[in-house]
Amino acid sequence: MRAEKVGFNAALSSDHFKPWSEHNSESGYAWSFLGAAMQATSLPFGIVCAPGQRYHPAIVAQKIATLEEMFPNRFWTALGSGQLLNEGVTGQPWPPKDILNDRLAQSAMVIKRMLRGEDVTHRGLITAESARLYTLPEALPPILGAAQTEATARLIGEWADGMIVTSMPHEQLKRMIESFHKGGGRKKPIVMKCQLSYSHELEYADEGAWDQWRTHVFPSSITTEIEHPKQFDELSGTVRKEDVRERVFISSDVNDHIRMIEQYIGMGITDIYLHNVNMKQEDFINEFGRKVLPVLFDS
DSSP, rough: OOHHTTTOOOOOEESSSSSSOOOOSOOOOOOHHHHHHHOOOOEEEEEEEOBBTTOHHHHHHHHHHHHHHHHOOOEEEOOOOOOOHHHGOOOOOOOOOOHHHHHHHHHHHHHHHHHHOOOOOOOSSSSEEEOOOOOOOOSOOOOOEOOOOOOHHHHTTTOOOEEEEEOOHHHHHHHHHHHIIIITTTSSEEEEEEOOOOOOOSHHHHHHHHHHHHHGOOOOHHHOOOHHHHHHHHHHGGGOOHHHHHHSSSSOOHHHHHHHHHHHTTTOOOEEEEEESSOOOOHHHHHHIIIIIIHHOOO
């Protein structure tokens, strides 16, 4: 509510069963939070989730349809292949990446068909028998695809209404965008979750980013295969602050953050969700509401 009051115009939620660290962490059920948050605000919300193992795609379709019916034109979903950290709670084997991508595409097809009101039977890497939604929204909510690699970006271009990525070096982002376009994503929106750390005190911004985000400096080929938060903590034990600086934009100067965001907009990013990774969220919300958002919205 505070973020909406100072001028933020959209919000994004992830969907975890376990956190990335046992240090100072929580991991509530995202879909319960969404219902409460959307009732308390007028903001549009998105969520990134992984159908196919922890969630049957028919259940994901039902959740999407219900929230869109309750809050018309305010909800979108991005589908990803997931992480063992979250999906492993089912006890099913964790497939290799090519199978994960195929399962994701099949799950997305089932979800999109169900949201169109179809009675879906599908037998493949996932099974759906006469899956039909009896509560449908008036309009189809966007179904995006989540990508961390060029190969995945190309594959989701075939079925997704858009792509969501995390912030990354510009050359890598350019290749991701090109791959998405080659796969069929040209003229579709590209959304970014942008990791940053802001504080009046640069030392705290740097320390806070390291404290909260050092488990995220590893490539997706590693992070998708880790099963327990304790393993993330052990793996990140030797991560340096300079390693985190390569993954998180850290500055105590709001003008630096404005320039960083404008560069991503200039590369074709259509929507940017700002994620302040340190613990001083009220300072971030207040300062960006006063000094950053007015500049970006006027440009």
